[in-house]
Amino acid sequence: MRAIDFDQASDPASAIRLVQQPNTKFIGGGTNLLDLMKGDVEQPLRLVDINHIGLDQITELPGGGLRIGALARNSDTANHALVRSRYPLLTQALLSGASPQLRNMATIGGNLLQRTRCPYFMDTAFAMCNKRAPGSGCGAREGYNRMHAILGASSACIAVNPSDMNVALVALDAVIQVSGPKGERSIPIAGFHRLPGTMPQVDTVLQPAELITAVDLPPPAFTRHTHYLKVRERNSYAFALVSAAAALDMIGATVRQARIALGGVAHKPWRVPAAEALLAGQALDEARCRQAARVLLDGAQAFRDNGFKIQLAERAVVRALLEAGESA
Template sequence: MIPFSYARANDAAAALQFFANGAAKYLGGGTNLVDLMRETIERPARLIDVTSLSDSIEETADGGIVIGGAARNTAIAEHRLIRTRFPLLSRAIVAGASPQIRNMATTAGNVLQRTRCAYFYDNDAARCNKREPGQGCDAIEGFNRYHAILGASSACIATHPSDMCVALAALDAVVYLQGTEGKRTVPLSDFHRLPGDRPDIETVMRPGELITAVELPPKPMAVNSTYRKVRDRASYAFALVSVAAAIKIEAGVVGDVRIALGGVAHKPWRAMKAEAALRGQPATDVSFRAAAELELADAKAQAHNAFKVELAKRTIAAVLTDLSGDAA
């Protein structure tokens, strides 16, 4: 491992000050960053420990919830208000990793985790534009069973690995950022970037910015929500396809709906086309399948992952069918 220095920040201001003193990375649970350092993909000169920042989970005056950037995934998944008001988030977190990793992983770290593409991790032999722009992407002509079918580019077909972020996207979550230029907020759905010709630039964060919290706005229909993850094995595996959804049904008609997909794109994929197609339509299998077809109409499969297109359609329809039964 390449030598680095270490500093512990007691608040956001101290973290920003430490960051300004050289090439650095913020360290939360380290469940992704430390792995990347072992592989020499990440090479920070300094680690800034931010686990002393807020780990609170607090209700807002309007019924939403603000989750501190240092809150552990286990605490979020087990929190009473999360489990009752936003059950899809609790289920996504539990589906995402082993208990040991959930006990370490933080909110901010989960949002910022990087792809698990095998070619990205192969620092010795594989070409990867995400690791080094201009190298090429060996995944395109390689084994790409786990790769993107939506929003990819000729430079990168990697997928975002987070389960938690898929649920956050469906919940219209907002990311709180703090940097040397002050504080700002960014909708989670706009936070991660599609690859384009610069897949190494993964988010809209500015240099040195720190995630201090994530807010879940009030969303009564989220009581009727769930998260389904389709994977190659039953535990601790990344999604082939996942669906986070919440739906409101009145008199057999879809009043409102939120859908996000995981395992299919470079970012948590908000299914805006499917949502728009469903509002005001009968809550039936036919409507759900038609919306899924519309969302996946522009999917582009690779040699080994064409099955994902139909799998995504079926999973969307199945999740919505289940939720419509619960809402009946």
């Protein structure tokens, strides 16, 4: 690893000012960035430590929502009393990710910005990766692509978003609060991550030097009937082949409203409101859940090694919905 400069910010304003220096990155928990630096995928000349700028609190919002500071640790967030009681889907997703040691270090803001775990991106021995070297090609399209996208891919990239937390936040209609040189703004999470298109090197809609300050959750609507299902190669410490977040508001056996999101299938968490609408006002049964799953997966296209993901994702959605319906 090459020598780098290191600055410690004292507040958000100083962090934003410092990160505007050339080739500079924020560092919080560092669980993703340091991996990328060790592999020479990321090559910053300067790091700005943001661990002491006061964005680690979890507080109630007027109206009943919740604000999670961007520097709150994943483990602290998952086990916070208000998160566990009001947003159990988020707790389930956070606890399914990584190891306890990593969850103790990783931050909510950093989790939002996780970069893909595609081996062609992570290993600089592979010359072809449009995310790492725009214009070089996509090695995964004709290479080993078992873990890769079945939805929203492009000719430039078929990588997937690796985060479990992001899938739950999309289902819960979270809003990302950011601050930057041009001021503050709010970004609904559905529009925060990008599909690859012709610019797969750009993962989110963040502008240069913008800092995530918090994640806002709306007043809780899904406190009883939720389930996060993660299907992976081994039981722990593995990224999802497919994951499904399901949240239901029910009266008896009837669904009043539903939220469904898929992970491990696209460059961003995948949600289709039309699939959720099929469940509203209906009794929850396997046939209707399967119908919703098929709408959610409409247009899915497989590559050489990941054709199994289409059926796996459909089954995961059905199981997650039925498990959510039975939970209380």
